[in-house]
Amino acid sequence: MKLSNFYLPLLKDVTEQNTLVSHKLTLRAGMVRSIASGLYAWLPMGQRVINNITQIINQEMASIHSHETCMPIIQPLELWNTSNRFESYGKEIVKIQDRRNSNLLFAPTHEEIFTVITKNDLKSYKQLPLFLHQISCKFRDEIRPRFGIMRSREFIMKDGYSFDINEKKSIESYYVMMKSYFSIFKKIGIDIIIAESRSGPIGGSMSHEFLVKIPDNKLVGDAIYYEKQLLDKIQELNNSSNIQDMITIQKYYSAIEEIYQEQPPMQYLPIQKCHGIEVGHIFHFGDKYTKCFNATVKNSQGQDIYPYMGSYGIGVSRLVAAIIEVHHDEKGIKWPYHIAPxxxxxxxxxxxxxxxxxxxxxxxxxxxxxxxxxxxxxxxxxxxxxxxxxxxxxxxxxxxxxxxxxxxxxxxxxxxxxxxxxxxxxxxxxxxxxxxx
Amino acid sequence: MKLSNFYLPLLKDVTEQNTLVSHKLTLRAGMVRSIASGLYAWLPMGQRVINNITQIINQEMASIHSHETCMPIIQPLELWNTSNRFESYGKEIVKIQDRRNSNLLFAPTHEEIFTVITKNDLKSYKQLPLFLHQISCKFRDEIRPRFGIMRSREFIMKDGYSFDINEKKSIESYYVMMKSYFSIFKKIGIDIIIAESRSGPIGGSMSHEFLVKIPDNKLVGDAIYYEKQLLDKIQELNNSSNIQDMITIQKYYSAIEEIYQEQPPMQYLPIQKCHGIEVGHIFHFGDKYTKCFNATVKNSQGQDIYPYMGSYGIGVSRLVAAIIEVHHDEKGIKWPYHIAPxxxxxxxxxxxxxxxxxxxxxxxxxxxxxxxxxxxxxxxxxxxxxxxxxxxxxxxxxxxxxxxxxxxxxxxxxxxxxxxxxxxxxxxxxxxxxxxx
Incomplete structure (x- = not known):
């Protein structure tokens, strides 16, 4: 590409005060522009980075047989009443009324839709395990959108869902996705730390966050408490790592602050603290949604059972900001090779x-x-x-x-x-x- | 891909009555599923076709130096008051209120946003011509959504915009895009007819539709009146065709019904009639939006002028349906090679x-x-x-x-x-x- 043919509007000065270096640099380097509070336009330079990340994610998803889909962004509100989540999400969800006064919403996540679209088509245990995913825009009406694409209202997310015949298989799928996430972040070129987490309104029995480690004097980031050896273990992981390695990693204590305060490690452990920005989050929630929507499949004995599910997210646009937070100097951005525009x-x-x-x-x-x-x-x-x-x-x-x-x-x-x-x-x-x- | 690893839920019977063959076949072949009136989920088989079309479009756009972007779907309503379009679109636009009671909307097209994001960054004639585009979801609250993905409310669209220093250059850009559209549809593997059209609420001095020719006993489709030789001329076009060929094509009469009734050809011409499904639409509207938003650039004399703009759409999801309408038999779909899943x-x-x-x-x-x-x-x-x-x-x-x-x-x-x-x-x-x- 010749620069004379490329749309690269740079900014010398950024007026935003008290913000993150990634916010300043994405503006200065002509990657994004602000439209309104928490709403950003991705310019060609930013879009190229998004495309590179998307490609890495899709390749990795293909390797674990997760198939790309595209679900409607606008969804009937009644689905969210069935799962009882409209209330729990509160004002983060924007409600929409169409010309017939039907209640719709702009979906912040897609557990309901994926349960509903598989409800009639998933009939037998032979169709499982199943992984489906999409990369699309989401909207969450954050009370304090700020720091640019790090905490915007409309953002780009990869969300994926697994369906399995029982809890054991479902937990296996959870670990398959965990391994896959480590591969993705490794290919992208960033160091990741994993921490046990709360499931929040998505619910479920098990949940982990993937965080980009940052210096702890940043304006954003969550405190993570972890056993010293965990970082070495994560470093040891590579593309050939198997599911067993994931279970090994899980043996080391690592939790976000909230969990650490409530349930500190039982015995004495050499715990360290760091700061990280959440860029991925995986949830295992069993049959919570399939029960709500009465979505059953036949098991090998011909009985109707509720498939077990998990859901798996990567904040694609936030990831761009998180990467810049750790890969920059006073002159500008230092892109990891594979996602460089x-x-x-x-x-x-x-x-x-x-x-x-x-x-x-x-x-x-x-x-x-x-x-x-x-x-x-x-x-x-x-x-x-x-x-x-x-x-x-x-x-x-x-x-x-x-x-x-x-x-x-x-x-x-x-x-x-x-x-x-x-x-x-x-x-x-x-x-x-x-x-x- | 092994079929046992692929999510391909087929349907034997489709309950939809009085609908199009493309609607039935996309359901039967496991490409889409209905979520609610005019809201569709794209399953892996459908998504693969969408990805192939998207790739062809992006490659062709790259060849004319149009750069991919990603604009927010949700936009401040005030932008649409500035352009005076909120009223003219009427109930097709869904209005949204956020938690602070700000008025937003789900954008059905993006002329305002592209004018606004370039307003501060486009400063000089040296940055022109400029082509920007995106491929993303749109929502239009159709009064009668039907025929599946042919006339849905949420749909996938490529929209592109050109910026030029004067009318002459802007019309050149219009023809560059026209040529590019012929290349895209040729690569996809479909026969296209072009017809003069109304600009509608987008406005402007010149507008053309690109239509997939279908038998005229279909439930959908627009009547087109054209000079007999036009079809041969379009066939002659190929990837090496230059802008001059586009101007030649334009010499032949071809118009949608509405225009034909108001302005039939002046002299006697051997006019034929056919039916087509609109899959692309291009508009030349000059400085309508740049004036509204007071977005100026300096010309070579240092004077502030309003850049001339055009906008260019392809209905990506509708295109999938239109292709099936012409490429099928009683047994199912017959995909053109390049977009086959x-x-x-x-x-x-x-x-x-x-x-x-x-x-x-x-x-x-x-x-x-x-x-x-x-x-x-x-x-x-x-x-x-x-x-x-x-x-x-x-x-x-x-x-x-x-x-x-x-x-x-x-x-x-x-x-x-x-x-x-x-x-x-x-x-x-x-x-x-x-x-x-």
Whole structure:
């Protein structure tokens, strides 16, 4: 992509006071714009990050046979009376009346709908286990929307649901999803801590939060109390980890503040405290919803039973903010490679170097992953912009390139500079850009 | 994908009376389910078609440098008072009150928002032309939602917007988008007719509809009056067509009924009539919105001017229904190749052939594009299901495969059967599945 063709409106100053660095940086780097309290527009730069995260989630969901769906955002209120949740959510839910005065609502989560749409179609234990998910907009009328996309009213969420024949199988599905979440966050490139949590209005017997660890002097974040070894255990997890590893992880104490105060660990344990931003939340709630909606399937003995369910969320738009909270410096964002809106940016630092830069750009078959800064701005402006928007690899095309055919490669996260021959740079861009890091 | 791992709930009978074949087939083929009047859930099979259409649109939009964004669905009502559109849309717009009694609405289209988000960031003619788009859910509280996803209240739409420095440039952008729409519909695999149209509440000086041609005995569809040669001209268009071709096409008379009655062609022309379902609509409305919101940019002389805008929609979910209306037979759907939810389905027609089928399936690197029917159903059921869900290529693995290493390949659209050696089938699956058609 040539920068001259891309819509990237930057901001020098952000008027928002007492807010988070991620809020300032998403505005300054042209990722989002505010429309009204808690309502944000995602501009192309932000949307590219959202798309990358979405792709990672969908690939991981496919690998555990969770199928993508798309449920209506607006739903009949009566469904929420059946599950008795309209009251418990209170004013967070916005109610809507249509032209026939039917009561509808903008759904903040989708347990009811997924129970209802499977009610008639799920007939036999042979169809289970079943995982379904979607990535879509939700609206929660927060009492204090703030910090930009970190706590907005309309937001992008992945929500998924599991259906199983009994509690044992359902808990297995819960762990399958837990493992899958660890894989997702690992691929995204962030360190995650897991903590036991309350189920809240979703209900259920078991619930865990996935939190991005942040320094504890932040304006947001929850306190987490955990056994020291847990962090090492999470580090040990990798894509080949099996469900058993999840159960091992669960043996270590880790809880959000609320639970820690009520139920501190029974025996003496070396407990540590940290702060984290919730980006994922999983719930096991058994037959709560299938009972409410009288949604049964036949088991292998031909008896009608209520399937067991779990639900699994990732706050996609909030995740973008949480990642910036931990991956930035005073100059701007430092994107983890896999979710970076562009993998590399070509900076032309000498007016006679433009043709060479253009040649490198045109020689690659991945121009959608590369941003060519073809502006007439000063080198200082170009450097500052590249650092602000946080593209992981900066290719510096200047005098050294004209005279020696060398390209300097600067890594945004470490600032490290290496040097390569133009031909090698083109070769790597065409094979595996990541090798330039 | 193994069918045993895929959520595909089929329906034998559809209770809906007096409805469209696309409504019945989307229900029978497990693509959608009804939640309430005009509210539909997209199941995995339907979602795969939506994703394929979305991908084609996004690729085509990228090629004309239109960048994807994501705007809030819920918007302040005051924006719609500024543009004076809240009244003109009437009861189609659902109004929402938040917990602070602020008036919001669920946006049926996004001209206001795109004007507002660019208002502060678009400063100079140097940033123009600009194309932005999104693919998202809309809600229009139709007085008579019916025919399933053809006329639902919540639906999936691609909406795009252009910004230009003057009327001439803006009309150029309009034609760029017109060309792009022809490419999109061609890639999707449907015949399109274009007709002059009314702008309706969006307003503006020029507007065209893109319609899928259907037999005129359908329950839905608009009458279109067109000059005979227009259809040949549209057929001649291809991806290499330039803007000039669009202007040529425009010379031929073609209008929806409403316009034909008011302004029939001036001189004698050989006019024909057909029926079509509107799947795309483009509007040129100049500075209507930029004036309303006082959104200016500097021109090359440093003067403040109002940019000219156009807006461009594709009804993504309705398109799915329109395609089925023209691509089906009494047995089920016949998907055009590029949007088919799976490209090929492997049917095991002999119990001893399962291992060979499994071997073919495992030998390919495109299992996400292939459905392996690993059920214990009868051959009749397998054939009927494959025909119903409309996968373009059916690979028949039976006695002939066991005895002669031959696979019969049946094309869903023509019913034509050819025969190939197993090794050739695997080779083609791994190189270009389409060659099996």
């Amino acid at each position: 562009f993998k590399a940016i070509i900076l032309v630092l000498h007016k006679e170097a433009y043709d060479i830069a253009q040649k490198i750009y045109n020689s690659t078959n991945v121009i959608d992953d590369i941003l060519l800064d073809d502006t007439q701005d000063t080198n200082g402006t170009k450097f500052a912009r590249a650092d602000l928007i946080g593209i992981p690899i900066q290719l510096l095309i200047g005098k050294n390139t004209i005279q020696n055919n060398k390209v300097e490669i600067r890594t945004r996260s470490s600032g490290k500079i290496t040097e390569l021959h133009i031909d090698d740079v083109i070769h790597i861009l065409n094979s595996d850009i990541k090798k330039l890091l | 799976f490209k090929a389905i492997i049917l095991v027609l002999h119990k001893e052939a399962y291992d060979i089928a499994q071997k073919i399936y495992n030998s390919t690197n495109v299992i996400d594009d292939i459905l392996l029917d690993d059920t214990q159903d009868t051959n009749g059921t397998k054939f009927a299901r494959a025909d119903l869900i409309g996968i373009p290529i059916q690979l028949l693995i039976g006695k002939n495969t066991i005895q002669n290493n031959k696979v019969e390949i049946r094309t869903r659209s023509s019913g034509k059967i050819t025969e190939l050696h197993i090794d050739d089938v695997i080779h083609i699956l791994n190189s270009d599945i389409k060659k099996l058609l």
